[in-house]
Amino acid sequence: MPLLDELKNKIASYFREKYEITPTKIVPSTDYSMLTFGNTALTAELTFIFVDIRKSSELHDTYNYENAARIYQSFHDICLRIINSRDGNVRAFDGDRIMGVFSGDSKNKNAVEAAMNIRWAISNILNPQFKPEYAINIGIGIDMGQTLITKVGKGRNAENNDLVWVGKACNYASHLSSHATNCIYVSPSVYNQLKDSNKVINGQSMWSMINLTLKNGKKVACYNTNYHWESLKG
Helix, strand or coil: CCHHHHHHHHHHHHHHCCCEEEECCCCCCCCCCCCCCCCEEEEEEEEEEEEEECCHHHHHHHCCHHHHHHHHHHHHHHHHHHHHHCCCEEEEECCCEEEEEECCCCHHHHHHHHHHHHHHHHHHHHHHHCCHHHCCCEEEEEEEEEEEEEEEECCCCHHHEEEEEECHHHHHHHHHHHHCCCEEEECHHHHCCCCHHHCEECCEECCEEEEEECCCCCEEEEEEECCCCCCCCC
């Protein structure tokens, strides 16, 4: 079939066929059997964490390519291992940032504690590899909400497919991370579900409420903290 006809038929089928949506409590992977390349989707309440390296475009100028690669490898290794240790799942790597997804009753607690662990590890494990003036900063954003998950790409080719996470939570967590510099931003919906152990230390609040103007011009309220702790599991 010529490419033009193939594209027309495929796009028409997306809009013609009804979606089959199944609720879930898990964080699916690309090979999850209930997700196909047709109009099938899962829906779940999930918490998203995005971790970005600030000014990553300058890494290649500040360091040579080998050292920039070492930084990316170290950054991803820290984030992946810590998110997994907090019962999260990494579902996207994008050079200078990573996306983790949490489910279940403790998803907000786990995401926030992972964020604090990551900040500690970047400051105390990765940055000591450099002179202080070359230390990297990260921004972390976290939001939660109902999410539709569907599969995109080309069937029968494991290298050309991925999952799309449709909903406010994924989008806003990404926005929050892009505004954060050496701190953690969480949405009010995440903050309001945290217990005091994740809000207060020595009688003092770890968080402050601020207002942000996103790149799309929308004003949003969120909570931020510079706090971090070691307490790494394992």
